[in-house]
Amino acid sequence: MWCVDSAFARVVAVACLGLTGCTAATASVSGKDALVVGVKADQPGLGLLEKGTYRGFEVDVGTHIARRMGAKRVTFRTVTSADRERLLNDHSVDLVLASYSITPDRAKAVTFGGPYYVAHQDIMVRRGEEGIQNVRDLAGRRLCQASGSVSTERVVIGLGIRPRLVPSPSYSECVRKLLGGDVDAVSTGDLVLAGFAARYRDRVKIVNAPFTDERYGVGLRSGDVDGCEKVNRALTVMYQDGTAARLLRKWFGASELSLTTSVPEFEGCS
Template sequence: MIGVKADQPGLALLEKGTYRGFEVDVGSYIAKQVGATRVTFRTVTSANREDLLNDHSVDLVLASYSITPDRAKLVTFGGPYYVAHQDIMVRQEENGVQNVRDLAGRRMCQASGSVSTERVVTGLGIKPRLVPSPSYSDCVRKLLNGGVDAVSTGDLVLAGFATRFRNRVKIMNVPFTDERYGVGLRSGDVDGCEKVNRALTLMYQDGTAARLLHRWFGASNLALTTSVPEFEGCF
């Protein structure tokens, strides 16, 4: 059982009973390489990923799951399978936000369970007006209807929404962090982590990663990286 999000276009979106997106395809590829004969998916959120892994509800999580020291105390990470970069998305007509410093005083969405807000507020010392939200899909809804002025998180997440709502939103292309998206496994599953890393290495070497990245994000005009990321190591 693989945990993915259900509301992030490009990465993982549940429509008409089927999950589609880059993380869904990467999860399927990993499962095939480690010998799984059947792959099933389950919806996870930023707030419940660790719980669902460690109570055995899911075996892997691919859900824009940035590797951080605090999270690595709770789960074991394979990968990363992609190194994204935190960026900013605003409405198409917005001209007052040119970089992350311009978020000071503006309404920025704060998605539950995400570390992206912390990187702006604590890491950079910038003080936006935070608007809590359960998910990034809800953040984008708030952006579209004028409830917030900006959404800031990994550029692959933003790229999926920007492609879906083209001509209504824009990515500023002013990256200010690295977002190392890892495959979450149960804490201490070193053997599983090593198998995941072997599968990810092959995925980049055989051209599958490049094909999937361009399939799902090519229309966003992001500069996509198609070389094998440097893995964290399994412990």
Template sequence: MQAGLVRKTAALFLALALTGCTAAATASQKKTIVVGVKSDQPGLGLLENGAHRGFEVDAGTYIARRLGATRVTFKTVTSEDRERLLAAGTVDLVLASYSITAERSTKVTFGGPYYVAHQDIMVRKDEQGIRSVRDLAGRRMCQASGSVSSQRVTSGLGIATRLVPSPSYSECFKKLLADEVDAVSTGDLVLAGFATRARDRVRITNTPFTDERYGVGLRKGDIEGCEGVNKAITQMYQDGTAAHLLDKWFGASGLRLTTSVPEFEGCS
């Protein structure tokens, strides 16, 4: 009798523990949601005067509110620490030009994408020798730490560029202006944000060669949260919010922006 009671008590504690873990891992059950965003990408996520601003900040706020959050806060993430901060529960969602890849999907659960960008190239305005990705052969291309964009050029397309390591795309942009690299290549929304700040000095070649499916990163296994994110993204496009935000942050760049609901990857 006593042994049976012990077993039932142990089973109850185990159930409670599992319930607690699930609640901690599910963004849709939280009233305060912490969104991880970049702090150095104009137009997408930029920290200015103590506040984060940009398309991903606004989209992250919209999605978190639709998940049921009554309070939304932001934390700076980098391309190198996104997975770690999600796994630790430091952030609940990540919107940080986070391209969905098979390798990354083994570490996090992706909602979305919330936008399908296209990898393109930014050069100095007087650069006439780089018109497409093939022209990057032998040229100095910036390699931002933690990003997969340079690999798509070198490993994916087999183009032998001269990679110049840099901690971030903001530093890549500075190197481009300082003539320390010949090109920066990544998603066109990232490039557009920087280009709007120096339109007289840089230009985008407008020769896209890959898709960049920007996803919402969640803690691995948060399927409920992922499904809620996808519903929120659908609503964001259907009610016109996405079109408004894209025009607000990138309309002046001249990029052809997509305002239809992206095809989702599916939660797994």
């Protein structure tokens, strides 16, 4: 007896506790007629909400995946770095594509498909800044710390570098602080930085000194192996038929970032 995921299923799941042989299972997003995809609303190039419409690379990739999985209707909902796991696991969204780096800790809470892109953590500074050439130069400088992101941890804990951290709710706010002179640098995946760099190309620049890999994954509810496998099949087709290369050029071609257009090595879905 399967306990499926719905309001009825939650009642059944309670009943299952008293029945021998009844096992609760994660219902798959695979085959659903309608899917809700969680994306960022404030990251140019990746996910940006303007005039009521979501636009960006992750929006287009989310649409491609959902259609390949059989969804007839795809809608989008804003997520942040701080609430991605919660919105997935309380069924507010079915998939998350939101510069969601795959990490061992996050993989305990959700199942990851992909990655759909392997970015590299880099640094963005104001044009004219010559004192920050690489990650070591962040020591003692004002580095923006976006809520819910692991990028700052990679600098402080992973590399033992000690910048002056300036907390901020999001990377869009970090960029505003950079433009306003309130921080000296923003450091995260280069694909995130590229979207902002393309928008503010006369005012900011990417240092182009990458120091980590950022494997951007598709978040699914924990245990959804079938959904994960279908996500990976959809991503394989996306790269093989040239869709990924076209979308990467569309959204990041103006950033001068060197883009990777080969199929990434996927995480396991088990």
